[in-house]
Amino acid sequence: MEQTIRKRVPVSGGSWVTVDVHGDPGAPGLVVLPGVMSDAHAWRHVASAISAWPSVMVVNRRGRTPSGPLTDAYSLRTEVEDLGTVLDVFPGTTAVFSWSYGGLIALLTADERPLRRLIAYEPVMRPFGRHALPDLKTARENGDWDATVDIVLRKITGLDPTRAEALRADREVWEALRRLSEPLYDETLAVNEPLPDLLARRAGHVDLIVGGANRGTAPYGTTFDDICLRVPAATVHELPGQGHLVHLEAPAQLARLIDELAA
Incomplete structure (x- = not known):
């Protein structure tokens, strides 16, 4: 589906995030939350290939153009609050796909608010980086x-x-x-903040995806295993042959898997 609008969403500290909406901007859909060294533009091919939801909202997290700055009080809590704000702006949206650091943010968010479905591709956690x-x-x-x-x-x-x-x-x-890379130091600090023993306790269903090229291998496969221990009820999937940069290297394959998990 094609991108239809870009929405600017005010967040804490006088900053803001932008959200690229693909499909019907009035319909509840799937929120996509990228991680570090990535932005909404890099996820456009995945978003346009997803068909199981009437709309796909790709968040351009703070710290990357055209979103606002991290601000001095930035932390992992900042990101959780930002995602919550985005979900409130798009009422009825209860599904999130997240990648890397975005996966950690989404899993923590689902500790605090109900999410019908949470899909995370190779989420990371301490001591990553x-x-x-x-x-x-x-x-x-x-x-x-x-x-x-x-x-x-x-x-x-x-x-x-x-x-x-x-x-x-x-x-x-x-x-x-x-x-x-400009916000990377602060984001890596946030990845390494202490976490609860269990994550995503208010999610209806959690799907965790690991690329076949990274399964059991440091750094992404091993941090993925650490995440799985904190989400024991999750369903684990492997995307054959893929690594961490699946959104750039195999966007159609990733979109097909996301569509399959929509049911």
């Missing part, structure tokens, strides 16, 4: 976004050096990564 926090802090203090992206690719995700260099050689892609 904690070892890189000192380097991320130094890079942020220096405004060195090239270093920030490099830290993410090499020290956190463990990307193959050859592939990392290929990304750096693509000037358009690298510039987008630099821009999206």
Whole structure:
């Protein structure tokens, strides 16, 4: 389905988030919540391929254009409140698909408010990325976004050096990564905040998805296993052959799985 409107939603601290609505803007649908180093634009192909809901609302979380700043009081609680605000703005919407850090936010949100269905692809939690926090802090203090992206690719995700260099050689892609990396230190701090022993206790049904390429493998497969321990009632799915960047590498395949889980 095509994007129809972009809605600006005021949130705490004088900031705001934007929501790209695909499909019927008046119909309750599916909220999509991306994680770090990603934005609503990167999820447009997944959103347009989903057909099981009459509308798909992709949140552009604070800290990335055209949404507002993180603000000084930013924390994981900030993100949970932002998602709650978005859900209130679209009444009747009780389904959320989330990815990576967005998955952690959604699982915590479903501890506090009822959600009929919550789908999370490779959500992350502490100690994910904690070892890189000192380097991320130094890079942020220096405004060195090239270093920030490099830290993410090499020290956190463990990307193959050859592939990392290929990304750096693509000037358009690298510039987008630099821009999206600006809130990364604060977001990684938030990922590493203490969590309750159980998550998503008010969700009607939780589906947790892991990419087949990451199953049981650090960092995404192992943090996924940690999440599963905190959501014991969840149904676990594996998307064969896929890794963490499924929304960029196989958007149609991911959309098909999301549609299948709509029932």
